[in-house]
Amino acid sequence: MNDSHSGSKTTTPSTTTPPSVTPTPSTTTPSAVAAGERSGAVRPVLWVLLVVCAAGDAVASRADAGVGVRVAFWLATLGCAAALIVHHYRRRRG
Numbered sequence: 001m002n003d004s005h006s007g008s009k010t011t012t013p014s015t016t017t018p019p020s021v022t023p024t025p026s027t028t029t030p031s032a033v034a035a036g037e038r039s040g041a042v043r044p045v046l047w048v049l050l051v052v053c054a055a056g057d058a059v060a061s062r063a064d065a066g067v068g069v070r071v072a073f074w075l076a077t078l079g080c081a082a083a084l085i086v087h088h089y090r091r092r093r094g
Contacts, residue, residue, distance in 0.1 A: 042087055050080035 057073035059065075 043084070046080050046084050046087065050077060050084065053077040053080055 053073055053076040057070060057077055060070045060073055
């Protein structure tokens with residue numbers, strides 16, 4: 001008779017991982033490596049766009065283009081500069 005009151009205790013092995021062996025996120029996972037490669041391509045593209053937009057703004061200003069064109073180039077230049085700053089600080093922390 002296997003009675004729960006018989007005095008013999010059977011324990012099941014624990015399925016939890018001990019704290020010293022707890023897996024930690026690694027930066028060498030395939031997705032992290034791919035994200036690092038993509039991130040490495042972001043900065044040069046942003047720099048090229050910044051230069052192109054700034055040159056477009058200068059040309060539009062000299063050519064007496066419409067205000068809408070000049071504002072569009074100015075906003076694009078500002079956006080590229082802001083994206084470069086954000087990219088710099090995110091890469092610096094991580």
